[in-house]
Amino acid sequence: MSDSRRKLCNLVDxxxxxLRLEGRAASHECVSGVFGRALQCKICKAALIYSTHFYEGAxxxxxxxxxxLPLGKAIISAKSADPLLDSSYEGAVQFVxxxxxxxxxxxxxxxxxx
Numbered sequence: 586m587s588d589s590r591r592k593l594c595n596l597v598d599x600x601x602x603x604l605r606l607e608g609r610a611a612s613h614e615c616v617s618g619v620f621g622r623a624l625q626c627k628i629c630k631a632a633l634i635y636s637t638h639f640y641e642g643a644x645x646x647x648x649x650x651x652x653x654l655p656l657g658k659a660i661i662s663a664k665s666a667d668p669l670l671d672s673s674y675e676g677a678v679q680f681v682x683x684x685x686x687x688x689x690x691x692x693x694x695x696x697x698x699x
Contacts, residue, residue, distance in 0.1 A: 628653065628656065628658065629656070631658065632658070632659065632694070633659040633661065633693055633694060634653060634658050634660050634661070635660070635661040635686055635690060636649050636650065636660070636661070636662045636663070637662075637683060637686060638663050638665070638683065641663075641683060642665070642666045643663075643665060643666060644665055644666055644667060644670075645662065645665035645667060645670050645671060646662070646665075647670075647674075650662065650674065650677075654677055659679070659693055660677065660679065661678070661679045661680075661689050661690060661693070662674075662678050662680055662681075663680070663681065663682065663683040663686060664680045664681065664682060664683075679693070
């Protein structure tokens, strides 16, 4: 795997649709169907992790975000249907609209101090 592919990791559970594939414009590794130690290894190698929703306006996928918080990884997530819940994660997660995920990925990878 090239260095650029190690920088970005997309955690996807279940079925992939067009909304979840939008971020593929950036060089990355899409992680699906990987669990346990293998998943932890991929997460540790990633500098940035993003999570997209299957449906626009879905609930915040806290089951993906919470285990990442202690690792200090940069996390991007699509805004959810619950702005109050999103606001409780604002200090640790960068929220953007689904269509802006690729732009935010590029911005964070170029400016590693962002």
